Amino acid sequence: MSEDLEQLKQRLPLLEYLRQQNWTGRPAGQGPEFVGLCPLHPETRPSFYVNARKNLFYCHGCGQGGDLIRFVGLSQHLSFRQSLTYLEQQSALMEPDAVLRLASAFYQQQLDRYPEARQYLERRGVRDPALIRELQIGYAAGGSLRRHLLAQGYSLDLLQRAGLVNPQGRDALYQRVVFPCCQDSRIVNLYGRSIGTARAHRFLPGSKGNLFAWESVRQFPSVILVEGIFDLAVLWQAGFRHTTCAFGTHLTPDQFRQLSDRPRTVYLSFDDDANGRGQQAAQALAHHLRAQGITTRRALLPLGHDPNSFFVQGGDARQFQSLLEEALS
Numbered sequence: 001m002s003e004d005l006e007q008l009k010q011r012l013p014l015l016e017y018l019r020q021q022n023w024t025g026r027p028a029g030q031g032p033e034f035v036g037l038c039p040l041h042p043e044t045r046p047s048f049y050v051n052a053r054k055n056l057f058y059c060h061g062c063g064q065g066g067d068l069i070r071f072v073g074l075s076q077h078l079s080f081r082q083s084l085t086y087l088e089q090q091s092a093l094m095e096p097d098a099v100l101r102l103a104s105a106f107y108q109q110q111l112d113r114y115p116e117a118r119q120y121l122e123r124r125g126v127r128d129p130a131l132i133r134e135l136q137i138g139y140a141a142g143g144s145l146r147r148h149l150l151a152q153g154y155s156l157d158l159l160q161r162a163g164l165v166n167p168q169g170r171d172a173l174y175q176r177v178v179f180p181c182c183q184d185s186r187i188v189n190l191y192g193r194s195i196g197t198a199r200a201h202r203f204l205p206g207s208k209g210n211l212f213a214w215e216s217v218r219q220f221p222s223v224i225l226v227e228g229i230f231d232l233a234v235l236w237q238a239g240f241r242h243t244t245c246a247f248g249t250h251l252t253p254d255q256f257r258q259l260s261d262r263p264r265t266v267y268l269s270f271d272d273d274a275n276g277r278g279q280q281a282a283q284a285l286a287h288h289l290r291a292q293g294i295t296t297r298r299a300l301l302p303l304g305h306d307p308n309s310f311f312v313q314g315g316d317a318r319q320f321q322s323l324l325e326e327a328l329s
């Protein structure tokens with residue numbers, strides 16, 4: 001309990017909280033102290049001091065002082081426990097990834113409880129338990145996330161704003177294998193892949209984040225860009241760790257900037273579908289990348305294949321490697 005309390009206070013420093021509440025303070029001398037008008041009593045000359053290092057406040061006008069919890073209790077007229085609940089929610093609001101992180105962790109715990117989820121991964125050629133953990137793959141059965149997060153003190157309102165719960169009050173993701181989408185190592189979205197008959201793909205509202213696993217992939221002098229997360233999963237499993245994915249053929253401006261942030265070779269391995277859409281997208285992207293000085297190669301799969309189906313139907317790392325070597329510039 002006291003450890004949680006300390007974590008909460010670290011996550012949400014007093015000074016930051018006050019600033020969010022539109023308190024303005026100026027440095028009081030050289031140290032970590034700030035002074036401004038007291039939010040707890042009416043005054044015209046500043047006597048409210050905040051020590052940013054100690055995370056404490058003291059007012060020489062009304063004599064009140066203490067930590068963040070105490071401040072919230074006084075300013076919002078809440079009990080200690082109510083203040084805690086309120087601050088948990090505030091901190092989740094300030095860190096939009098906090099509630100997504102909890103949701104992702106919950107879904108990961110659920111994966112092993114549902115054989116149908118494991119069977120789906122198996123069908124998509126994803127078998128390595130270490131890889132499943134590394135990609136933080138989870139399973140949303142539907143109907144249990146809301147209860148889980150409400151029990152942790154999060155409000156229904158917050159869960160709805162994060163898109164985890166729909167306007168009708170039900171879990172937004174159900175019967176979906178779930179992958180976290182990150183930006184600068186914060187989870188900004190969840191990607192759900194239906195294992196049933198519902199629409200195949202689904203994101204929560206908001207940004208889809210960086211290129212997948214970009215922090216680890218960006219260091220390679222050449223990278224493979226694929227359309228889908230299951231293409232990436234089988235390629236990583238086969239040892240092609242320099243593979244990334246944009247969740248589709250369309251890159252966001254940020255993702256495009258990432259891919260072209262330094263000289264490198266980009267192998268585009270998009271679906272070779274009958275309507276040619278994957279290859280058209282690859283060509284257009286290659287064109288834009290070349291304009292940024294990036295070397296591009298199009299790795300052509302056998303007709304009708306994407307990297308996932310290529311491996312699922314028996315393709316191996318050596319064969320894929322030769323596709324890369326034969327790739328068209």
Ligand SMILES: [Zn+2]
Nearest residue numbers: 038041059062
């Ligand atoms: Zn005061």
